[in-house]
Amino acid sequence: MNRKKSIVLLLVVSMVGMLLAGCAGDKGGQADGDEQVLRIAHLAPLTGAAASYGVQIVQAARMAVEEINEAGGFKGPNGETIKIEYTEIDETSNSASAIDAARKGASLDPHAMLGPNRSGGVLAAHTVWQDAKIPTITDGTSQETTRQGNPYTFRMQISSEYWMPILVKTAVEEYDIKKPAVIYGLNDYSKANWVATEATMPEYGLEPVSVQTYNDGDQDFSAQLIAIRDSGADAIFVYGYTPECGKIIRQRTELGMGDVLVFTERASTDPAALDLAGAENFEEVVTSTTLSPGDPDPKAQAFIKKYEDKYNQTISATHVNHYDSVYIIKSIVEKVGLDKEKIREELANLRDYEGALAVYGSDEEGNLVHHMATQVFRNGKWELIMKEEYTY
Numbered sequence: 001m002n003r004k005k006s007i008v009l010l011l012v013v014s015m016v017g018m019l020l021a022g023c024a025g026d027k028g029g030q031a032d033g034d035e036q037v038l039r040i041a042h043l044a045p046l047t048g049a050a051a052s053y054g055v056q057i058v059q060a061a062r063m064a065v066e067e068i069n070e071a072g073g074f075k076g077p078n079g080e081t082i083k084i085e086y087t088e089i090d091e092t093s094n095s096a097s098a099i100d101a102a103r104k105g106a107s108l109d110p111h112a113m114l115g116p117n118r119s120g121g122v123l124a125a126h127t128v129w130q131d132a133k134i135p136t137i138t139d140g141t142s143q144e145t146t147r148q149g150n151p152y153t154f155r156m157q158i159s160s161e162y163w164m165p166i167l168v169k170t171a172v173e174e175y176d177i178k179k180p181a182v183i184y185g186l187n188d189y190s191k192a193n194w195v196a197t198e199a200t201m202p203e204y205g206l207e208p209v210s211v212q213t214y215n216d217g218d219q220d221f222s223a224q225l226i227a228i229r230d231s232g233a234d235a236i237f238v239y240g241y242t243p244e245c246g247k248i249i250r251q252r253t254e255l256g257m258g259d260v261l262v263f264t265e266r267a268s269t270d271p272a273a274l275d276l277a278g279a280e281n282f283e284e285v286v287t288s289t290t291l292s293p294g295d296p297d298p299k300a301q302a303f304i305k306k307y308e309d310k311y312n313q314t315i316s317a318t319h320v321n322h323y324d325s326v327y328i329i330k331s332i333v334e335k336v337g338l339d340k341e342k343i344r345e346e347l348a349n350l351r352d353y354e355g356a357l358a359v360y361g362s363d364e365e366g367n368l369v370h371h372m373a374t375q376v377f378r379n380g381k382w383e384l385i386m387k388e389e390y391t392y
Contacts, residue, residue, distance in 0.1 A: 246276025
């Protein structure tokens, strides 16, 4: 063999070797050896108005990831070991920022995404994960954050139309409320809560005696509260994000309205709302929630203790279901592997998955969690009032 042929042969052998090495390295998440990687990107509000519970959302998800990885990962459908690569991305409590966060998440080529948290962020960014074909479990609760023709959108929290009826029911059946007033923020989340409340009240023979609004970031709610006081209301339904809810609850008592009961929803389960209001002003406040610290369910209590011991902080009870989201994704990947389309299909067909915080099953709108509860803050702690299952 002459020298020219030898050089050509060596080049061919080298190219074949490089090609084989490249193919071995492109395994859809596979690392060295038999270990593969499940990539999860988490979009959460780590700064801005929702940061107080955004941090807890991430901590809950990260706790699940750490438990799984520290146990050595899990087995895929072919016996391969899979560990989770988890990346959190700040969506800054802002709808426009949620688009950028979704793009950053998609650029990581994750097998699944979690978040955004706010309804406005979901509405703004959902086409990003649709175009990238990434199954995404969001937090948005307004009715507008349903599928929107997007088969890649799922919701860890069900629509406001299921949150508000149990809150109104509790007000009537447990507290005999006759003359409710409403105050809500001019954002997608709060407006959706008001729309669902407005639709529910006639079923219980109620009509609001006063309906007030405010803008996100407002500090003084005295004008709205005085109007509510003058209306003779015996209760206020308060809808908004944590900072505004805490201040409204505090200012209500400062205006001598402590006998006017407050019915509100998950944003007020955030310990930051309690801090803003002051514990003495929070007594007898009722909220809707998916997880109540007063729920005697052993699984819920075990999770709450584990979380509070690990992070040395009081849990934001209704914002931590992404702990279960991680385990739901794990259970699906154990069955179908790391094919994103197969993961999406299994999410769409999820039924009766028993997590730590709820039983989950996907309906036609992609809602995953299937119970609602109400709770009251009494003598410095939350007590469960009622709990109802939502069937699909």
